[in-house]
Amino acid sequence: MKTIQGFIMLLLMGVTACSPYRIVRNERDSAAPWTTYRTFAFVDTSRVDPAPGTIEFRSTMEQVKRAVATELTKRGYRPVSEERSTGQPDLLVNIGAVVNERTQTRPTTIYEAPRYIGQYRYHWQSQDVPVGTYREGTLSVHIVDARKENLIWDAAVSSVLGKKGVTSEQINDAVSKVFTKFSAGNA
Template identity: 35%
Template sequence: MKNSRTLAILVVFLCFACTSSLVTVEDDSYKNFDLTAYKSFGFMDIENTNPSNPEFEKAIDLLKQEVAEGMEARGLSKSENPDLKINLGLVVEEKVQTRTTSLATDPFMYTGQRNYTWQSQEVPVNTYKEGSVTLHLVDSKNNEAVWVGSIDRVVPKKEEKKAEAIKFAVEELFNNIDQN
């Protein structure tokens, strides 16, 4: 069971490694976005749909911290009246990893009747959480999105790895912004 879990995680990472970018940008009109045109940033209010979940608040705080560091590293300063507003979205879903049965690994059993039918089916092998972070950069003057991107990743089960995963996701988002 542990080998299949390790193999599944390896396959997920290899699939992501084969893509040119892990970030999905919603619209081609954002490709001319220039972050250097802005001097200050601020965060929009975030609605917590599950206030009883302390993990959500912790993840949002880590996201804000990483995004603020990324903005400051690019010369923007945090302000109460910013040129650029940042709207963060975070969704975490429980997912089930499955595999398809085959005659080689899951042969049918003879039950005493002349019923020898067998068909392939999906069987669960693991559960995991997938997180999606969406970053909306909104021009304060026009109140219009100037760049929107998102990244989907498997959320690590170990607490100490979650901060690393958030840092990686934010770095990927900024790498995509910097390519413009």
């Protein structure tokens, strides 16, 4: 009976450890006074015209903002709203998203080489052959000390995107994954 329970635990650990999200960057300024920060606000991007200016892009970025705000609130930070400004926030949060088209490749094998027909100095070398394309999305989160205007945390998470777009659950999972590496002294 113990072996079955052990196998189930091992299986569950393996399933939960496999994440479709990959931390690309996680740089933290350890000299920043993390215990003094209490409030945050997002960088005002209303004057910037986003390149993909679609409604879908804007709604996706709003979902990302909500997910980031949730993660920061879990860690003890309070949002400062622009409508009822109670002063300057301690932290400014900037979010960026990039989608790149990637090509999937595979190496050739010796069995795919052309037949040798007696040429002098014949040489065969493995090559990468394209087999398909996919989209990879990268989400960047930059946290800035608002008073000093100094970058104190820079992180990014990357994942392969599906053909149907990104769901709010995927956004929440990706933001949660990037914030697993966020360690500040405020929580």
